[in-house]
Amino acid sequence: MKQIYFDNAATTRVDSKVIDAMLPYFKDKFGNASSQHFKGKEGKEALDKSREVIAKEINAKSEEIIFTSGGTESNNLALKGLFFSNYPKKDHIITTKIEHDSILNVCRFLEKNNAKITYLDVDNEGFINLEDLKEVITEKTIVVSIIHGNNEIGTIQDLEKIGKICKEKGVLFHTDACQSFTKTKIDVKKQNLDLITLNSHKIHGPKGVGGLFIKNGLQITSLFHGGGHEKKLRSGTENTSGIIGFSKAVEVVNSKDIQKMEKLRDKLINGILKIPNTKLNGHLKKRLCNNINISFNNIEGEAIGGHLENIGIYASTGSACMSNTLETSHVLKALGLSPLESNSSLRISISKYTTNEEVDYILKELPKIVERLRSISPLVN
Amino acid sequence: MALDYSKKVMQNFMHPKNMGEIKNADGIGKVGNPTCGDVMWVYIKVGGKGKKEFLKDVKFKTFGCTAAIATSSMITQLAKGKSFEKAQKITTKDIAKSLKGLPPIKMHCSSLASDALKKAIEDYKNKKVENK
Numbered sequence: 001m002k003q004i005y006f007d008n009a010a011t012t013r014v015d016s017k018v019i020d021a022m023l024p025y026f027k028d029k030f031g032n033a034s035s036q037h038f039k040g041k042e043g044k045e046a047l048d049k050s051r052e053v054i055a056k057e058i059n060a061k062s063e064e065i066i067f068t069s070g071g072t073e074s075n076n077l078a079l080k081g082l083f084f085s086n087y088p089k090k091d092h093i094i095t096t097k098i099e100h101d102s103i104l105n106v107c108r109f110l111e112k113n114n115a116k117i118t119y120l121d122v123d124n125e126g127f128i129n130l131e132d133l134k135e136v137i138t139e140k141t142i143v144v145s146i147i148h149g150n151n152e153i154g155t156i157q158d159l160e161k162i163g164k165i166c167k168e169k170g171v172l173f174h175t176d177a178c179q180s181f182t183k184t185k186i187d188v189k190k191q192n193l194d195l196i197t198l199n200s201h202k203i204h205g206p207k208g209v210g211g212l213f214i215k216n217g218l219q220i221t222s223l224f225h226g227g228g229h230e231k232k233l234r235s236g237t238e239n240t241s242g243i244i245g246f247s248k249a250v251e252v253v254n255s256k257d258i259q260k261m262e263k264l265r266d267k268l269i270n271g272i273l274k275i276p277n278t279k280l281n282g283h284l285k286k287r288l289c290n291n292i293n294i295s296f297n298n299i300e301g302e303a304i305g306g307h308l309e310n311i312g313i314y315a316s317t318g319s320a321c322m323s324n325t326l327e328t329s330h331v332l333k334a335l336g337l338s339p340l341e342s343n344s345s346l347r348i349s350i351s352k353y354t355t356n357e358e359v360d361y362i363l364k365e366l367p368k369i370v371e372r373l374r375s376i377s378p379l380v381n
Numbered sequence: 382m383a384l385d386y387s388k389k390v391m392q393n394f395m396h397p398k399n400m401g402e403i404k405n406a407d408g409i410g411k412v413g414n415p416t417c418g419d420v421m422w423v424y425i426k427v428g429g430k431g432k433k434e435f436l437k438d439v440k441f442k443t444f445g446c447t448a449a450i451a452t453s454s455m456i457t458q459l460a461k462g463k464s465f466e467k468a469q470k471i472t473t474k475d476i477a478k479s480l481k482g483l484p485p486i487k488m489h490c491s492s493l494a495s496d497a498l499k500k501a502i503e504d505y506k507n508k509k510v511e512n513k
Binding site for chain 2: 307310339
């Protein structure tokens, strides 16, 4: 059976150019970048080059990028690192109700360590209110941390406007750009960013690699102590092959792929919304080029996903009964969706490898699945 | 979705047995809450008289996940043709066993199914009392 992968917000297939770039760093160029000899130098050169590629992509300087194990570590390092280097002088962090768990759970941990956290509301399309933000910043505020492109609903926040407010109020600005990196323009100067979480496996790079942009001069406390790698901020021998793969993945991104994804995304959205009683979650245009999130009235997203999987299509959903506590998606809840609407949602996330034929196929099959499930739903008259 | 469902669960999910409603059902068992999770309705038609009453037909309608639909399909198959006493004794474990297992996180779906059946029988009994 043909397999169609529509879960690229979870992770992506590694580009073969990326694999080719990585291979030498497992075999011949396996040196430890900290070693003084030639083998070490080979590794160090690779790291330097990778740092340059990634820095350039966000209009930063090479020395402002440190490599980590991925988005979760970068988010941990950013928030914990800032809190522990500012507390008790400052103790306040501002974030939103639609962050990834690697921000929300860090905030909950910090709350137990005397941090004060403000979780901003969002409107029904997932945007924060800039006036709300202005109001909650105090002299005790360390940082404003707001996700760039949301992983569930794809909504893209206006970093430039948020950055301007942070600059005026004199607070730091961090964004989790795991989903948006290379898809939506990031410019640290224009958007006044102080820290950015980046990762590799959402952009056809390997898993287990990420980065954190930290603006020059910023003091943060390290989470890992050891040999003092990565400007003493992240000890541990660098994952040279992974880092090379990460930078290669950035290098091979091109604007045509983004445009193609936008077209296919819009075709999917328009096609699916033709099914009666469906609703798009997030904003129609200000959304990630690869994200589609739709609620189907009166049937569960998980059941739709089960039928799709049966015909070889992999999509994603947060389901009511995935957890014993019957917790629904915190993101959809923040948009104001009822638990029922939230449980009936399906996320389809495409990539540069998604084809028109694949899109046609799901558009042909989905209405049949929805009709079938609705025919046995007690919620349909 | 990355749950380890048995083949039997998938068969019952993809091709559920006894789905839909029974027109003029003798009893309906409605369980679950649309605001927080799965919803299951079980319809029964009663045959026989007095002590020989039995479940002549059992059907369901379910709003829920793969496991909820599969357990609904299974309870109807297990209950059909049985006396009230025997049908009421069908446990969540019986349903899970007939489905060749359910992931632990989905066991609550099978208790929903047995509850729905019990409620449908109660509904029938209550109506009978009211009609007397």
